[in-house]
Amino acid sequence: MPAAQTAPDAPAVPEPLVSVANVQKTYFTRQGQVQAVASASINVARGEFVSLLGPSGCGKSTLLMMIAGLERPTGGSIVLSGTEVKEPRREIGIIFQDATLLPWKSALDNVLFPVRILKLPIEPYRRRARELLAMVGLSDFENKKPSQLSGGMRQRVAICRALIHDPDILLMDEPFSALDAITRDQMNVALSEILETYKKTVVFVTHSIREAAFLSDRVVVMGGRPSTIVLDMKMSFERPRRFEIEETPEFTAVCRKLRLTIEEAHGGASSQIRPPETRGATVE
Numbered sequence: 001m002p003a004a005q006t007a008p009d010a011p012a013v014p015e016p017l018v019s020v021a022n023v024q025k026t027y028f029t030r031q032g033q034v035q036a037v038a039s040a041s042i043n044v045a046r047g048e049f050v051s052l053l054g055p056s057g058c059g060k061s062t063l064l065m066m067i068a069g070l071e072r073p074t075g076g077s078i079v080l081s082g083t084e085v086k087e088p089r090r091e092i093g094i095i096f097q098d099a100t101l102l103p104w105k106s107a108l109d110n111v112l113f114p115v116r117i118l119k120l121p122i123e124p125y126r127r128r129a130r131e132l133l134a135m136v137g138l139s140d141f142e143n144k145k146p147s148q149l150s151g152g153m154r155q156r157v158a159i160c161r162a163l164i165h166d167p168d169i170l171l172m173d174e175p176f177s178a179l180d181a182i183t184r185d186q187m188n189v190a191l192s193e194i195l196e197t198y199k200k201t202v203v204f205v206t207h208s209i210r211e212a213a214f215l216s217d218r219v220v221v222m223g224g225r226p227s228t229i230v231l232d233m234k235m236s237f238e239r240p241r242r243f244e245i246e247e248t249p250e251f252t253a254v255c256r257k258l259r260l261t262i263e264e265a266h267g268g269a270s271s272q273i274r275p276p277e278t279r280g281a282t283v284e
């Protein structure tokens, strides 16, 4: 029987931008070992938005920090743009839960901070910083210090700072979880708009099922003990997305499936009585 052949005009499968292959992480502490991630494998294509969802302690931040090169896996490998990640890399921009802005610097200078660290020429980047601040509606606030900005504004400055050196990939660790519900919704829409303009690959850690479903191309659910990937689900809602999709039966069904998966990974609790481990995952 002849060997199966690929048709000459078959579309080439694009190389993933990020490839996480059987990654494991055990922390060695004075109190003993903590197995944060038993095994995780995910490919993220260029331009894709992938959320990591799951209850507190299931290893989401650990996995993100390993992709960022800030933690080393104890097993498996992470490859970014064809090269194994062994240290923080310029192609990456990171945004944390707390905006972590420098309090004595203006919004504009905070956005320019990575440019100074990377010793890049300031002037062309000053123009880009102003463009980014305008994009997130902060043109009138570029000279304000962080203490003069609201939480949502500070987080928008942090997004501009992460984008200033034009990284290929944005890693976001619960960036909006400290914000009130309305501001958080606004930030979700603002982030979608930013990504329509500056096409980036995003890996996004969140506790919020709705936020993950709204923003993502794929939602990866982590869970179990020790923690693995229990679901990798495509979010096929049309883009650009607006709040209205959250009112649709399709969106509700997707959120229900994600919630049940998280609960099953923790022993099949009913939706009324959830074990403490699943309380970190919210549908608000």
Ligand SMILES: Nc1ncnc2c1ncn2[C@@H]1O[C@H](COP(=O)(O)OP(=O)(O)OP(=O)(O)O)[C@@H](O)[C@H]1O
Residues within 6 Å of the ligand: 027, 028, 029, 034, 035, 036, 054, 055, 056, 057, 058, 059, 060, 061, 062, 063, 207, 280
């Ligand atoms: N630096 C560290 N040293 C030792 N243990 C750690 C360290 N960082 C995380 N852990 C442990 O690894 C496990 C996974 O933690 P991680 O923060 O990655 O989970 P998470 O899903 O992001 O949690 P959360 O949603 O609460 O932020 C937890 O048991 C945590 O206590």
